[in-house]
Every structure is written in structure tokens, then in C-alpha cells.
Amino acid sequence: MTPSTTSPIFLPFREETNAGTKPRRRHRGLRAYNRFYTDRIGVLDRGYLETDHTLAEARVLYELGARGSTTAKALIDDLHLDAAYLSRILKKFRAAGLIDSRPDPADGRSQIVSATAAGRERFEKLGALSRRQLSEMLAHLGTADRAELTAATATIRRLLTADGSDRGPATIRAHRPGDIGWIVQSQAEFYTRACGWNDQFEALVAEVAGKFLANFDAAREHCWIAERHGVRVGSVLVMNGGGDVAKLRLLYVDAGARGIGLGRTLVDETIAFSRAHGYRQLTLWTNDILHAARHIYQTAGFRLVAEEKHSLFGPQENGQTWTLDL
Numbered sequence: 400m401t402p403s404t405t406s407p408i409f410l411p412f413r414e415e416t417n418a419g420t421k422p423r424r425r426h427r428g429l430r431a432y433n434r435f436y437t438d439r440i441g442v443l444d445r446g447y448l449e450t451d452h453t454l455a456e457a458r459v460l461y462e463l464g465a466r467g468s469t470t471a472k473a474l475i476d477d478l479h480l481d482a483a484y485l486s487r488i489l490k491k492f493r494a495a496g497l498i499d500s501r502p503d504p505a506d507g508r509s510q511i512v513s514a515t516a517a518g519r520e521r522f523e524k525l526g527a528l529s530r531r532q533l534s535e536m537l538a539h540l541g542t543a544d545r546a547e548l549t550a551a552t553a554t555i556r557r558l559l560t561a562d563g564s565d566r567g568p569a570t571i572r573a574h575r576p577g578d579i580g581w582i583v584q585s586q587a588e589f590y591t592r593a594c595g596w597n598d599q600f601e602a603l604v605a606e607v608a609g610k611f612l613a614n615f616d617a618a619r620e621h622c623w624i625a626e627r628h629g630v631r632v633g634s635v636l637v638m639n640g641g642g643d644v645a646k647l648r649l650l651y652v653d654a655g656a657r658g659i660g661l662g663r664t665l666v667d668e669t670i671a672f673s674r675a676h677g678y679r680q681l682t683l684w685t686n687d688i689l690h691a692a693r694h695i696y697q698t699a700g701f702r703l704v705a706e707e708k709h710s711l712f713g714p715q716e717n718g719q720t721w722t723l724d725l
Contacts, residue, residue, distance in 0.1 A: 455488065458478060459489075460521060465522075468514075470503050470506070470509050471485060496517050497514065497515060499512070550630050569659065569664075574624050582604070582651065590712075599711055600711075603712075607648050619676055620639055625661055634651050636649050662695050670699065682720060682722045686716045696723075706719040
């Protein structure tokens with residue numbers, strides 16, 4: 400059984416060395432976390448959750464209880480289990496009266512496995528024990544700490560799902576306390592790293608975000624925050640530009656959330672809001688090196704009306720003003 404089947408957030412990292420040197424430092428924290436978390440949930444205990452089942456057996460029983468019935472091949476593929484190991488687990492479950500099995504008509508080498516009434520009862524018991532374990536583990540945490548923990552585990556899951564299979568849709572909501580600070584931090588970190596911009600860019604973002612909060616008019620302005628698995632991954636603002644002109648400000652999509660159309664969705668929200676609230680034009684300022692953002696603006700119907708060289712953020716850039724007639 401591979402480490403990925405032992406825990407939803409267990410981090411499998413090898414101890415790597417270079418010509419006899421010490422393990423790479425960037426792995427040390429993750430390996431220490433592995434040891435900490437496996438100890439907390441009892442991965443190495445003789446019986447999982449103080450039962451007579453190993454963790455692997457409990458996971459197989461969970462899958463059978465949750466799915467109703469499935470094939471042995473599906474369990475092997477989905478849980479990355481060795482076929483002989485799964486066979487021994489199923490033999491034990493069959494002897495205990497926890498499962499029924501029959502030949503798989505689609506594959507003579509496999510079988511269809513389902514939980515019996517006793518198996519479903521054991522599945523429910525393990526679920527209750529797991530929920531009790533988590534409740535006890537989190538009992539000392541306040542609301543904010545629990546939210547932080549949830550976000551951290553979602554980040555681990557997202558970053559370690561390299562094939563994109565965990566890339567679900569984002570949800571979009573209005574801003575809450577703390578979101579505007581996140582906008583400043585996320586944009587400053589990303590653009591200084593990706594574009595080589597200096598701290599004057601962060602100063603500009605902080606100035607725009609601060610004005611939004613200080614002068615916020617819910618009847619004419621709005622902030623959208625995009626989340627996935629409880630983690631903030633995108634944002635955009637509409638601010639009153641005076642008269643019948645709205646300004647689209649601070650569009651951002653996290654690198655891990657790109658490729659799902661989130662940037663265009665956020666821009667569409669600003670357009671719909673601006674039209675619904677009586678604006679005649681929606682304008683924005685950007686830089687021509689931000690190709691993905693410019694493509695979104697162009698396909699949404701914005702037109703380039705002005706551009707000018709500048710060095711506001713260190714490197715020379717070409718600033719652009721785009722306008723959409725509403």
C-alpha cells in the first residue's frame with residue numbers, strides 16, 4: 400500500500416541525498432509533518448481507531464460502505480493497493496461476514512464486492528469513531544483556528560494534486576473582513592516574483608485597496624472573492640470612477656486556479672454589476688506584459704484607448720488603459 404492511501408493529507412516524500420550530503424532542507428519540514436500527523440491519527444497503531452482493523456482495512460471498508468458495491472479492480476486502481484494484499488483483506492472480510500462477492504461479468508479476473516448488513520454496520524461504526532477522533536483533536540481550537548486549518552489542508556491537497564484532478568469549480572462571494580488584506584498580499588507576492596516589480600507596486604495596490612475600504616459605497620461598488628475548497632484564489636473590484644464611469648481594479652487569479660475560466664468569470668461579474676448600477680463605461684489600467692489578462696479584456700469587448708511607457712514599479716513597462724462601453 401502506498402502512503403497516499405493511509406491518510407488524506409499524508410505527505411509522501413523520499414529522503415533525497417546528493418553524493419552523500421545531508422537530505423535536502425526543503426524536505427525536512429514536510430518529513431517532520433509526516434511524522435507528526437501519522438502519530439496524531441494513529442497510522443502506526445496496531446488497530447486503527449482502537450479496532451481490530453488496520454488502516455488499510457478500514458479504508459477498504461469505507462469505500463465499500465460509501466459506494467454500495469464496486470469491483471476489486473476499482474479498489475486496486477483507486478487505492479493503489481497491491482492485488483494480493485487486497486485479496487487477503489477481502490478474504491478476511493468474507494470470513495467475518497462483512498462482504499459478499501460475485502464474479503464480475505465484465506472482467507473474469509475480477510469480482511464485484513458489496514458490503515453486507517454487518518459490513519455496513521461496521522462502516523457506520525468506523526465513521527462515528529473517526530468523527531469522534533477529529534472532534535477531540537479539534538476541541539481546543541476556536542472558530543478562526545478551525546478555518547485556518549481547513550484552508551491549510553485544502554492547500555496541501557491542491558498543491559499535491561499534480562494531474563489537476565482536484566481542480567473543482569470556484570465559488571464567488573462578496574468580500575469579508577481580511578479579504579482586502581489578502582488582495583494586497585497575494586498581488587504583491589505574485590507580481591514582484593513574476594514580473595520583478597518593486598515595492599512601489601505593493602504600495603499602489605495597498606493605496607487602491609485602502610481607498611476602496613475607506614470610501615466603500617455598496618450601491619456603486621463591489622468586491623468579488625473567488626474561493627476553491629475554502630481557499631481564496633481570485634479577486635476583482637469595481638470602484639466608482641466618477642459620474643457614469645466605473646473602474647475595474649485589481650483583477651487577480653492565483654496560479655493554481657488558472658485554466659478554468661475564473662478570470663473571465665470575474666470580469667463578467669464586473670460588467671454585469673456596472674450595467675445594473677447605471678454606469679455608462681467600465682475602464683481599467685493594466686500593463687501589456689500581462690497577456691492573459693489583456694486577452695480576457697479583449698474577448699469581453701474592451702478596447703485599448705491609451706498607452707504610455709512608465710517605470711513606476713522598477714522595470715520599464717507599457718501601461719495601457721482599456722474601456723468598455725456599456
